[in-house]
Amino acid sequence: MQLIEFQQVHKNYPLGKTIVHALQGISFGVQEGDFITICGPSGSGKSTILNMIGCIDTASEGEVLIQGTHTSSLSDKQITQLRHRTLGFIFQNFNLIPVLSVYENVEFPLLLGAGKDDPYKAWSKQEKQDWVNYLIKQVGLQEYAQRRPTELSGGQRQRVAIARALATKPTIVLADEPTANLDTKTGEQIIQLMREMNQTLGTTFVFSTHDPQVLDVADHVIKIRDGMVEDDYRPSDRC
Amino acid sequence: MLIKLALRNLLQHRSKSLIVGALMAFGVMLLVVGNSVMHSLNQKMQASFTEQYSGDLFIYTDPIAKAQMELNQRLTNMPEKARQQSEQNRPEKEDNTSIFSGYGSGENAALPQLADYWQELSELDIIHSLSPQTLGMTRVENGEGAEAMSMFWGMDPDNWHTLGFAEHLQWHAGGLWQTDQPSIALSKDVAERYSKSQGQPLLIGDEILLTVNSDVGTTIRPVTVAGIFSFKTTATPQLNMMSLVDMATSQSLLGLNIDTSEASQLSAAEQVLISTSSEDDLFGGSDDLFGDVAAGQDNATDLEAELMASMAANRNQTNGPMQQYHFVIVKLAAGIPASEAEQQLQQWFNERQLIWKTGDWEKAAGFMAAMTKNISMVLDGFMVLIAVVSIIIIMNTLVISVTERIVEIGTMRALGAQKGLVRRLILLETLVLAGAAGCVGILLAIISIGILGFVGINPQSAFFNMIFGGEALFPYLSIDAVGNALIMMVAAALIASLYPLAIALKVSPVKAMQG
Numbered sequence: 001m002q003l004i005e006f007q008q009v010h011k012n013y014p015l016g017k018t019i020v021h022a023l024q025g026i027s028f029g030v031q032e033g034d035f036i037t038i039c040g041p042s043g044s045g046k047s048t049i050l051n052m053i054g055c056i057d058t059a060s061e062g063e064v065l066i067q068g069t070h071t072s073s074l075s076d077k078q079i080t081q082l083r084h085r086t087l088g089f090i091f092q093n094f095n096l097i098p099v100l101s102v103y104e105n106v107e108f109p110l111l112l113g114a115g116k117d118d119p120y121k122a123w124s125k126q127e128k129q130d131w132v133n134y135l136i137k138q139v140g141l142q143e144y145a146q147r148r149p150t151e152l153s154g155g156q157r158q159r160v161a162i163a164r165a166l167a168t169k170p171t172i173v174l175a176d177e178p179t180a181n182l183d184t185k186t187g188e189q190i191i192q193l194m195r196e197m198n199q200t201l202g203t204t205f206v207f208s209t210h211d212p213q214v215l216d217v218a219d220h221v222i223k224i225r226d227g228m229v230e231d232d233y234r235p236s237d238r239c
Numbered sequence: 240m241l242i243k244l245a246l247r248n249l250l251q252h253r254s255k256s257l258i259v260g261a262l263m264a265f266g267v268m269l270l271v272v273g274n275s276v277m278h279s280l281n282q283k284m285q286a287s288f289t290e291q292y293s294g295d296l297f298i299y300t301d302p303i304a305k306a307q308m309e310l311n312q313r314l315t316n317m318p319e320k321a322r323q324q325s326e327q328n329r330p331e332k333e334d335n336t337s338i339f340s341g342y343g344s345g346e347n348a349a350l351p352q353l354a355d356y357w358q359e360l361s362e363l364d365i366i367h368s369l370s371p372q373t374l375g376m377t378r379v380e381n382g383e384g385a386e387a388m389s390m391f392w393g394m395d396p397d398n399w400h401t402l403g404f405a406e407h408l409q410w411h412a413g414g415l416w417q418t419d420q421p422s423i424a425l426s427k428d429v430a431e432r433y434s435k436s437q438g439q440p441l442l443i444g445d446e447i448l449l450t451v452n453s454d455v456g457t458t459i460r461p462v463t464v465a466g467i468f469s470f471k472t473t474a475t476p477q478l479n480m481m482s483l484v485d486m487a488t489s490q491s492l493l494g495l496n497i498d499t500s501e502a503s504q505l506s507a508a509e510q511v512l513i514s515t516s517s518e519d520d521l522f523g524g525s526d527d528l529f530g531d532v533a534a535g536q537d538n539a540t541d542l543e544a545e546l547m548a549s550m551a552a553n554r555n556q557t558n559g560p561m562q563q564y565h566f567v568i569v570k571l572a573a574g575i576p577a578s579e580a581e582q583q584l585q586q587w588f589n590e591r592q593l594i595w596k597t598g599d600w601e602k603a604a605g606f607m608a609a610m611t612k613n614i615s616m617v618l619d620g621f622m623v624l625i626a627v628v629s630i631i632i633i634m635n636t637l638v639i640s641v642t643e644r645i646v647e648i649g650t651m652r653a654l655g656a657q658k659g660l661v662r663r664l665i666l667l668e669t670l671v672l673a674g675a676a677g678c679v680g681i682l683l684a685i686i687s688i689g690i691l692g693f694v695g696i697n698p699q700s701a702f703f704n705m706i707f708g709g710e711a712l713f714p715y716l717s718i719d720a721v722g723n724a725l726i727m728m729v730a731a732a733l734i735a736s737l738y739p740l741a742i743a744l745k746v747s748p749v750k751a752m753q754g
Contacts, residue, residue: 047752054653054752056748057749077657080652081655089751092752093646097244097647099244100244112656176752
C-alpha cells in the first residue's frame, strides 16, 4: 500500500467568470520514508497538490488516499484529527505563533489533541519535555529555546517550524516551498536538515519547490506543469 | 496553554486591548455608579416612606375587584341580551390607589367589613401595629375670608406614636392633640398660606373651619389648631400640603361616620339664637308647615333610633356602629419581609373573600415612586444604549483582531486544532479582557461613588431635593449594582464576540498555506 495516492485528481475553481483548471487528472503514489520533491513553475499546481495531501483542500474529481483512507469521506473533525496525528506542516512564511517562545511553539501541537484517544495524552510531562528538547537540539536551537520568533533569523524560524512539524511524530511532513524566503545558503541548510530528519526519524517529507538545485537531494521527483504530471521519477533510477 | 496564549495575545495587541478594555471599564463604571445612585435614591425614598408615612404595607379596597363585584350585581338583575352586551363592554378599571389618592367620600369609599375582621387582623403574628386612616381634601377657613386648601389624613395620634411616625414630625408650634376635641395639626405650608390670607399669624388654639365638598354634599366642621408641623423629609409634593385631623372629624367630613349620631356643636351665639327662635319665626307662621315641633320631637328621636337599628341590621353589623376608614397602615413585626407579608395577607384576604388588597411603600407612594421607577427605566434604557454602542465597538475591534490573526488561526487549524479550541481561545481572550476591564471599571466606580458619597450630589433644584429626600444625596456603593454590571459586561462581551468568533471558526487551514 502506498502512503499517499492521487487517482485522476482534478481541481477546478472559479476565478471571476472563468473556471481555472488547477489540476487536470493527476495520478501518482508516494512510498513511506521517501524524500519527495514536487517541482514546477509558479502556478503549475504544486501548492494545490500539497493542500490536498494536507487535507486542507478537496478534489473536484478523483480521489486522494492517505494511508489507504479516502480523505473525501472524512468529516471535518476526522480530517483535523488526521492532520494532527499523521501530518506535519512547514510553511513558506514559517507561521510560528508570535506570542509563544521557541519551546512553546514546538510543544504547541502536542497540546492540541482532543478526545480520549489522543495519543499525546498518554505521554508524561517529562516525556513531552524530553521530546521537545530533543527536537530543538536536532534543529540546533537549544540556546534559543526561550526566545520569541521575532528574535530569530529567517533560517532559525524555519528550523523551529521543522521541529514543530515533527513534534507529533507524524508519518508525513509537508513543506510548501520552505526555502523560498531564505537566502541560498540558509535554504541549502534547511533542505539538508529536513533530509537528516527524514533519515533519522524515517518521516516522509513532501515538499514543493521551483528550485532545480533541490532536486539533487530528493528520492522521488514529481514535475508538474499546467496542472498535469510532466515527469515522475526516482533520481536513483536514472543514475 | 490557552490562558497563556490568550493573555499574551491581549498583550501583543496592546493598543486594541486598551481601547476595548477602556470602553468596557467605562461602561462598567457608568453602570455601577448609575445603579448605585438609583439604589441609594430608592433606599432613601423607601426609608422616608416606611418610617414617616406609609409603614411597611397598606391595606385598601381593591378597586378592580370592587368594580367587578358591583358589575356582577348589576348584571344579575339584567335581561340576558343586555347582560351579554354589558359583559362585552366591561370597563377596564385601573388600580391607582395610594395613600395620597384613589378614594372618595361616603360609605362606598370605605374599606368594607373592616370592623368585622379588625380584631383577627390585628392579632396576626406578622403584624406589629395597625393604623386605620382616612384621606381627604379640605378648605381651611375662618368664615371671614381667610382660606387655604389642604390635604389631610384622619388619624389617631396613639397609633402614630406606636408606628413611630409621630417621632419624625417636626413641630414649628404646638403638637399632636391629646384630647377628644376636634383638632387639626396643620402642615407648615398650609398654615403659612392661611396666615398670609388672614393677614396675621395662625396661633395654636385658634378655631378654624374645615369644609369638604364631596359626593355626599358639603360638610363643614370647626376644629382647633393643635400644632403646626412639617415632615422630616418630604419625598413627594403632596406631603407639603398634608395636615392631620382627628379621626372622628375626618370621618364626619368625608361621610364615613354612618350609623353614628353626633350632636351639633354650636357657638354660644348660635345657641341663644336658636333658643329664642321658633320655626314660625324663621319660616313664617301663617301656614303651619311643620306642625307642632315640640309635640313631634319625641317621635323624631324614636324614628332616628329605629332607623339606625334597621341600617345596622341590614349590614349584618355585629360590632356596633361601623367605623369607616379608607385604608390601614401596617407596620410588620420585626424581621418579616414586606414581600412575604404581602403574599400572606393577600391569601388571608382571599380566604375570607374580602376585596382588600395590600400595597408596599412604592404602591403607597403613588406617582412619586412610579416617577423614580421611570427615571430608573430611562437610566436603564441609557445603559442599554451604551451597552449596544459598546458591543458594536468591541465587536468591530475584535473583528479587526481576528482578521489580523487569520494566518495564525489557519496555522493552528492546519496543525490539528479543532474548531472548539479556536472557539475557546477567542472566548477566553474576550472574557479575560472583560474581567480585567470589569475590575478596573468597578475600581473606578468605587472611587467615584466614594467621592460622590463624600461631597454629595446637590443639583440645587426643588425637584431633586424632593426625590433626594433632602438637599443632597450621598450615594453609596450597591453590591447588586456591581454584580449586575459585571454580568452585563460579560454578557455584552460574549455577544460582541459572537460575530468575530464566527469569522474565526470559518478560517480554513489553507489560509496558513497562503501566508
